[in-house]
Each structure stands twice: as C-alpha cells, then as structure tokens.
Amino acid sequence: MTIALVGNPNCGKTTLFNSLTGADQHVGNWPGVTVEQKTGRLIGYPEVGVIDLPGLYSLKAYTPEEAVACEYLQREAPGAVINIVDATALERSLYLTMQLLERGLPVIVALNMMDEMQRRGDSIDIELLTQALGVPVVPICARKGEGLEQLIDVALGQALSHRETKFTKHLDDGPCERYRRIEDIVAQTVTKAKRRANVSERIDGVVLHSVLAYPVFALVMLLVFWLPFGVIGRFMQQLAASSMEGLQVWLSDLLAGLAVSPWLHGLVIDGVLAGVGSLMPFLPVILLLFICLSLLEDSGYMARCAWIMDRPLRGMGLAGQSFIPLLLGFGCTVPAVLATRSMKEEKHRRMTVMLAPLMSCGAKTPVYTLLASAFFSEKAFRVVVCMYAGGLMLAVVIGRFLRGTAASGGSSSFVMELPSYRLPTARNVLHSVMHRAGDFAKRAFSVILLASVMIWLLRSFTFSMEEAETLQSSMLARLAGWLVPVFSPLGFGSLAAVTALLCGVLAKENIVSTLVLMSGAAGLNTAFAGQAGAAAYLTFVLLYSPCVAALAAIRRELGGWRWAFWAAMWQTSFAWVCAWVVFRFMGG
Amino acid sequence: MRKALNRLRIGESAYVAQVKAEEPLCTRLLELGFTPGTKVTLRRMAPLGDPLEVSLRGYRLTLNRWDAAAIFVQKDKRL
Numbered sequence: 001m002t003i004a005l006v007g008n009p010n011c012g013k014t015t016l017f018n019s020l021t022g023a024d025q026h027v028g029n030w031p032g033v034t035v036e037q038k039t040g041r042l043i044g045y046p047e048v049g050v051i052d053l054p055g056l057y058s059l060k061a062y063t064p065e066e067a068v069a070c071e072y073l074q075r076e077a078p079g080a081v082i083n084i085v086d087a088t089a090l091e092r093s094l095y096l097t098m099q100l101l102e103r104g105l106p107v108i109v110a111l112n113m114m115d116e117m118q119r120r121g122d123s124i125d126i127e128l129l130t131q132a133l134g135v136p137v138v139p140i141c142a143r144k145g146e147g148l149e150q151l152i153d154v155a156l157g158q159a160l161s162h163r164e165t166k167f168t169k170h171l172d173d174g175p176c177e178r179y180r181r182i183e184d185i186v187a188q189t190v191t192k193a194k195r196r197a198n199v200s201e202r203i204d205g206v207v208l209h210s211v212l213a214y215p216v217f218a219l220v221m222l223l224v225f226w227l228p229f230g231v232i233g234r235f236m237q238q239l240a241a242s243s244m245e246g247l248q249v250w251l252s253d254l255l256a257g258l259a260v261s262p263w264l265h266g267l268v269i270d271g272v273l274a275g276v277g278s279l280m281p282f283l284p285v286i287l288l289l290f291i292c293l294s295l296l297e298d299s300g301y302m303a304r305c306a307w308i309m310d311r312p313l314r315g316m317g318l319a320g321q322s323f324i325p326l327l328l329g330f331g332c333t334v335p336a337v338l339a340t341r342s343m344k345e346e347k348h349r350r351m352t353v354m355l356a357p358l359m360s361c362g363a364k365t366p367v368y369t370l371l372a373s374a375f376f377s378e379k380a381f382r383v384v385v386c387m388y389a390g391g392l393m394l395a396v397v398i399g400r401f402l403r404g405t406a407a408s409g410g411s412s413s414f415v416m417e418l419p420s421y422r423l424p425t426a427r428n429v430l431h432s433v434m435h436r437a438g439d440f441a442k443r444a445f446s447v448i449l450l451a452s453v454m455i456w457l458l459r460s461f462t463f464s465m466e467e468a469e470t471l472q473s474s475m476l477a478r479l480a481g482w483l484v485p486v487f488s489p490l491g492f493g494s495l496a497a498v499t500a501l502l503c504g505v506l507a508k509e510n511i512v513s514t515l516v517l518m519s520g521a522a523g524l525n526t527a528f529a530g531q532a533g534a535a536a537y538l539t540f541v542l543l544y545s546p547c548v549a550a551l552a553a554i555r556r557e558l559g560g561w562r563w564a565f566w567a568a569m570w571q572t573s574f575a576w577v578c579a580w581v582v583f584r585f586m587g588g
Numbered sequence: 589m590r591k592a593l594n595r596l597r598i599g600e601s602a603y604v605a606q607v608k609a610e611e612p613l614c615t616r617l618l619e620l621g622f623t624p625g626t627k628v629t630l631r632r633m634a635p636l637g638d639p640l641e642v643s644l645r646g647y648r649l650t651l652n653r654w655d656a657a658a659i660f661v662q663k664d665k666r667l
Contacts, residue, residue: 058619062612089647092621175618179626192646204632213635307650311636320639415616416650418641 007084009055032342079159121193236284275452298424316399329359363508491533532588543575
C-alpha cells in the first residue's frame, strides 16, 4: 500500500515526508528542492510506503520535475493521495486539488501552514471545507509536527476503505471553470482579516528595495564567504590542525611502543593519517560554509537572490533560477547540477549545468587554503578570494560568449513564488549540515583512504616490491612520470603536483591529501616553481575536469556521456591555457 | 481601457481581461489564477525593472516583464 504526497512547490511536502517516515531528505525554503520522487516507509506501519513527489501547480506538466509527479499519478494507483495545501495561498493551491478530485483519486487534503495563516488573522472553516470538497480535510503544521496523528489515521482509513469520493466529476473543465468553483468554496469557508503588511513584506521592503537590494545582496554574500575563510574559519582550522598533529604524535609513539614493523608504521602514519588526516583541519571551514548556505536556503533569502539576479544573469545566457544551482555549487557540484531540473528552459538549464563546476566546490577549498597559506602567507585570504572571484568572472565571460554563439530565440519565463521568510530551525540546519558532513566523512574513509594507501604503496615501493630508495625509482614515477612534462611549462611539473591532479578527478579532496603525502618532509616548496607555480596550480585546480561524481550527475541531467566527456575535456584544456597565462603573468 | 499588466503603476490594481500568450505559457498563466475577472495588484519591480511581483487570489507571484505583457487588464471587473 502506498500513500503519495502531492502539492504545490514549497508547500512543505518534504518536511511532512521527513516527519512521516523519519527520513532526512533535504529541506529548503525555495520552490523546487525536490526534483525526484523519494520513497520511505510510514513510521509504525512498515507495510505502508510513502512517496514524496516534486511540487507541481497543475497536472498539466510544465517543467521536467512536474512531469515526474504527473507521470507517477497517471501510472501508479496510490492507496491514498495526501494533497498538501498551503493555507496561506488557499485559492491557488485548491486548483491542483480540483484536478486531483476530477481524476477520482483518493484525496485527503492536509491544510498546512495553519500557524502562519492564523498569525495573519485569517480563519478557515474546516468542516465547511470538508463538505464543499467532499473529501477529508486535516489541518496540520508540518514544521511543528502538529496534526500528524490525525492525518495518518485518516490516510490509512482512506487507503483501506477505497471510499468513493463524493465529488461530481467535470472532466472537461478548464482553468476558468475550476477557479469559479474554487471562488465559491473560498467565499463560504474563509474569513480574511484586514490585510496589513506582514513581516515578510516589511523585510522585502528593504531587501528588494530598488536602491538597497544590491548592497544588501553584496553584504550577505560577503558574510557567507567571510565567515568560513576569515578570522573565525582560520581560528577553527588552526585548532583542528593542532589536534590532528597531537593525534599523529600520540599514534606514532603508540606504534613505536608496540614495536610494529617499519612498513606498518609507515602505512598508518605516512599513508592513512597523512592522507586522510591532512583533510581534517579543513572540515570546520567546509562545515561553516555549509551552515551559511543552508541558512540562506532555509530563511527564504535564496529565492530573493534569484529574483534580483534574474536580469543580470540573463546577460550571460542564464536565468534567475540559475542562481540557486550556482550558489549551491559552492557547496558541491552534484546537488547544484541536480537543482537545475526545476528550470523550464532547456538552453538555460544546459548552460547552468556547464557553468556550475566553475563555482569552487567545498572540496577545492582545502587546496586553496593550503597553497595560499604556504606560498602567500599574509596575502592568503586575498588569494582565496581571487580564486572564488576568478571562477565567477570566467563563468560570466564564458556565459556571454556561449550565449552569442548559441541559437538565440525563445524567451524563458520566470514564474515563481517568493516564499515567506521563515526563521531557520536549528533542527533543519543541523540536519542538512550533518548530511553534508556525512558525505564528506564517507568519501574520506572510502575513496580518499583507498587513494592514500595506493599512493603510499606506489610511492614507497618499486615494481619488484622492494622499498624504493628514491622517489624516481618508485612505481609512481614510472606510471605518472610521462605526464610531468605536460605540466612543466605551467610551473608545477613535479610528480607530487601531477599525481594529486590525477587523484583529484576521483574526488577533489584527494588533491590536498596526495600533495601532503607526496611532498612529505621535503615540503611543498619542491613541488611548485615558487609563487607563480602555486598560483598556476590553483588556477588549474579551479578550472580542470569536474570529479567523477559530478561528471555522472552532468551525464544524468543532460542525457548522455557525450556532455560529460565534453565538460571534462573543454574544462581541462581551458584550465591548461589559463594556468599557463597565470604562470607567465606572475613572471614564472 | 485595456492595458498590459506591466503597464500598471506599483501598488495599482486592475482586473484581468485576457491572456494573450502562446501555449503552454497561456494555460500555465490561467492555471496560476489569471482568469478573466481576477483582481491583480502590481506589488513591486526588481531593481532593474524585471521581474515583477504581483499579488492575486491572496498570494504573491513573480513574473518576467514580457510574460506580464501577455496579460491584459482593465479597470472594470466585468468584461
């Protein structure tokens, strides 16, 4: 037996889904968070499946994500359909309800955001609404978990009884007729208080003000990046680094005390700990960045950014909706690429997917921080800013260029809602940050651990499995050595730097762990030709091929390996050219 | 006197007379509630004049300028 959750975008479906199933799907305060259907099991009723569908305004699909939901409802026969209705936008929400009822689906209306509606001083007569619709109506507040028991009872009752809905079917109705019926229903059941400007509107008065909007936007963006990379982030990074060093000393002493063989000591200390451990100091920085991003998402400000950035983004062949995927790209390219699915216009969607990797993801952050502080000591912060800004600027240039070449014509529509501002709940922020930190930890102990051990092996031994006297006689030098000359003109033709780039294609976190592993006692200075070499390397890391996970996401969203391959190739060759320019410019 | 929705002044209200757009946009606009006779208010414009925010049927929606230009409004509720 299955219960499907259906409703308009940003009406709280995923919040309800998480409460019903105990899942921890990502929730955000902008339309289009869910782009794929998610399944789970109802808590307490393991035999009942719950399906969370992407938001839709109507059963006539308009965007790719809406099509997912429509197809599901046409193909499957769910035992009950919980139609989540935003009580603060009742008329518009009931439009979908009407269509669901016309199809004869076993609908239960969950009237969500009751708290927000009551704050506005409005009221809805639930009993009259139940009569008028002919299906059960249950008032809930998904964010606070209110009314859920009753909703579950009613939904299970519906699913078990297969009760016929009392609604008379008007199958050939159009939008005008449906809205006429909705107007009648609303007139009977809703009492509206006199409208005053609510908090959201007052905030928008400042945030979307014709003069203040962009300064406020710039300030918020500055804060989002200053927190992780400024004083606070650096302090936390040093704290984590010193505790990692402590751990290393302690473990090294412990192993020496146990008198283990030198190769095991080497594997644990120089392989695993130096590799995976080298990333740990950067974890606080990445977490801070994720906290900032999820605060933006949850509060509702991100949707405003899309609004004020629509016009500027059009100049580069994108649309306002591109803003959210691009900003998410600073966290990780994979969700960024996925988030493009709520975009209507295919050419904007494709462009957004292609430009998203230029937003430096969280995994590139450690590389910037490590090299910037090693080579540019006091100017480190400025160098990191340059990398982020450089990616953005290149995206603008490439966007403009591609827009000029691509066949223009056909305008895209920017039809979306500005959600009400909501105070981000600690639970939500914690949830999404832990989710992302979990991803990081999973990669650290799988791909990165494996890569660290592999590199340690290849570097420490020759092909005859004897301990390598020098790096040049190791297996690694034989395998990756031929690539070194390719990068010599860029100022980082060293085995360490090149191996790190190769491992970076698996996961960008590998770059730092490999660099630390390979340069070892000699230090980073030997791997790069001074500041110019380091700067060229950073440029190359910023621009070259996305990691395997991101390439897979690109393939899925654009339908074909051709696109993913093209993305990897153009980015890598472009990266080479840019790194060369930077190296020459810096006097290398 | 009919005029396009984007020609309203900020804060001004009018009633929808007709939606003149190609499919599928036309249906989508009707489904979002721009049916003839619906009261629409222009709330604000983005700092660069596009997109617009309007309110209708008790909720707020944002539209691009040229989408709004496809929605014709008039002072009178009745057609």
